[in-house]
Amino acid sequence: MIEHIANIVGVDAHIDPKNKQINAGRCGHRPLQLKMNSFIQTTIYGGNYMKVIIAAAQTGGHINPGIAIANKIKKENRNAKIMFIGTTRGLENDLVPRAGFELKTIEAHGINRKISIQNIKNMFKTLKGFGEAKQIVKEFKPDIVIGTGGFICGPVLYAATKLKIPTILHESNAFPGIATKVLSGRIDTVLLGFEDAKKRLAKAKNIVVTGTPTKINKVNLSEDQKEKMIKELGFDKNLPIVLVFGGSQGAKAINSTLIDIIKNKVNTNYQIVWASGPKQYSMIKDNLKELKINIDKIKNVKIIPYIYNMEEMMNLADIIISRSGAMTITEVAITAKPAIFIPFPFATENHQEYNARVLVNAGAAKIILDKELNAERLSNTLNEMLKDKEKLLEMAQNASKVAMQNVEEKIYEEIKKLVK
Numbered sequence: 001m002i003e004h005i006a007n008i009v010g011v012d013a014h015i016d017p018k019n020k021q022i023n024a025g026r027c028g029h030r031p032l033q034l035k036m037n038s039f040i041q042t043t044i045y046g047g048n049y050m051k052v053i054i055a056a057a058q059t060g061g062h063i064n065p066g067i068a069i070a071n072k073i074k075k076e077n078r079n080a081k082i083m084f085i086g087t088t089r090g091l092e093n094d095l096v097p098r099a100g101f102e103l104k105t106i107e108a109h110g111i112n113r114k115i116s117i118q119n120i121k122n123m124f125k126t127l128k129g130f131g132e133a134k135q136i137v138k139e140f141k142p143d144i145v146i147g148t149g150g151f152i153c154g155p156v157l158y159a160a161t162k163l164k165i166p167t168i169l170h171e172s173n174a175f176p177g178i179a180t181k182v183l184s185g186r187i188d189t190v191l192l193g194f195e196d197a198k199k200r201l202a203k204a205k206n207i208v209v210t211g212t213p214t215k216i217n218k219v220n221l222s223e224d225q226k227e228k229m230i231k232e233l234g235f236d237k238n239l240p241i242v243l244v245f246g247g248s249q250g251a252k253a254i255n256s257t258l259i260d261i262i263k264n265k266v267n268t269n270y271q272i273v274w275a276s277g278p279k280q281y282s283m284i285k286d287n288l289k290e291l292k293i294n295i296d297k298i299k300n301v302k303i304i305p306y307i308y309n310m311e312e313m314m315n316l317a318d319i320i321i322s323r324s325g326a327m328t329i330t331e332v333a334i335t336a337k338p339a340i341f342i343p344f345p346f347a348t349e350n351h352q353e354y355n356a357r358v359l360v361n362a363g364a365a366k367i368i369l370d371k372e373l374n375a376e377r378l379s380n381t382l383n384e385m386l387k388d389k390e391k392l393l394e395m396a397q398n399a400s401k402v403a404m405q406n407v408e409e410k411i412y413e414e415i416k417k418l419v420k
Contacts, residue, residue, distance in 0.1 A: 068213035172326035211404025243317035260375035364399035
């Protein structure tokens with residue numbers, strides 16, 4: 001319509017939907033760039049577009065749910081304008097631009113409870129971040145501000161509440177973090193990954209258990225697909241497969257235990273797919289070389305730095321061994337796999353153990369604390385699980401009962417309730 005009106009008065013015009021502007025000018029003249037007001041935008045696009053800020057920083061467990069929420073908003077509101085706020089130090093600097101979203105950074109740090117010079121410095125830097133967050137929010141004028149956990153939520157969501165902008169905070173862990181506890185009484189809605197977290201947020205105004213968004217889905221692999229994957233791994237189709245990983249960077253305690261299992265050749269009745277983590281792969285290769293073991297020629301074992309087809313691999317596995325971040329717990333439940341969790345002992349508020357116990361209490365997983373982990377304990381637990389196929393099936397069914405369905409839809413419904 002705008003192009004038609006412009007052509008009547010002898011002006012060439014086209015719409016740039018990315019920047020929400022009209023580029024117009026007479027032939028031979030420098031084109032004008034006209035920002036579209038809300039009436040023109042509504043006329044052209046058939047409705048108002050949503051402006052959203054998402055606070056997500058540091059780890060994939062915080063950033064990936066934020067990206068999943070952003071993608072859902074874009075799917076439902078294709079002209080939505082979405083900005084992420086993070087730090088200069090975390091994975092957001094890679095993951096957010098890679099997902100196609102704008103990223104602004106501020107000074108923000110987690111505050112350690114121990115008194116130290118560095119902690120005091122971080123407190124002052126974070127105070128500066130509160131001012132930076134407020135300025136970004138004021139300039140962007142979002143319809144809603146969403147946080148997906150971690151200390152970045154403190155300055156960003158606090159600024160939004162001061163500016164009377166609707167707020168949502170998504171907490172993926174079973175034991176809510178400090179930022180979530182502090183903010184829960186101020187923000188409009190708290191979304192939870194696990195029901196267990198509800199009892200720990202007594203001050204929250206509105207709580208909705210939605211689950212945590214993830215890219216991993218339950219996939220029923222065909223026999224041909226399974227055989228192809230097993231052949232590529234160099235495995236025997238008659239032996240069960242155990243998938244082991246310790247997060248994107250690997251886990252030293254788990255890796256050391258796996259080396260002992262290989263050295264003692266105790267994995268005769270099961271096969272291991274082991275994602276060691278890119279930074280630890282070379283070290284493991286050297287350690288095995290000292291033991292006269294070729295990393296590429298270990299019977300019943302496939303060691304790789306990183307798994308890029310994680311959805312397929314999780315659906316192929318019979319048992320999963322891993323740390324117990326909220327995202328991993330969610331994915332294990334979705335794929336309905338029996339698991340052995342080894343919680344990271346230094347996680348804030350020991351939240352990984354609380355996460356693991358969600359599936360342990362549901363009868364879907366076993367837990368081995370990091371301080372109790374060794375090759376004998378892990379091997380005995382594995383063998384005990386593998387010898388009882390009916391019990392394994394029951395654990396898988398119990399895991400699927402914990403999995404939340406239609407997570408993104410539930411989250412988007414809560415966003416719509418707050419955006420006018």
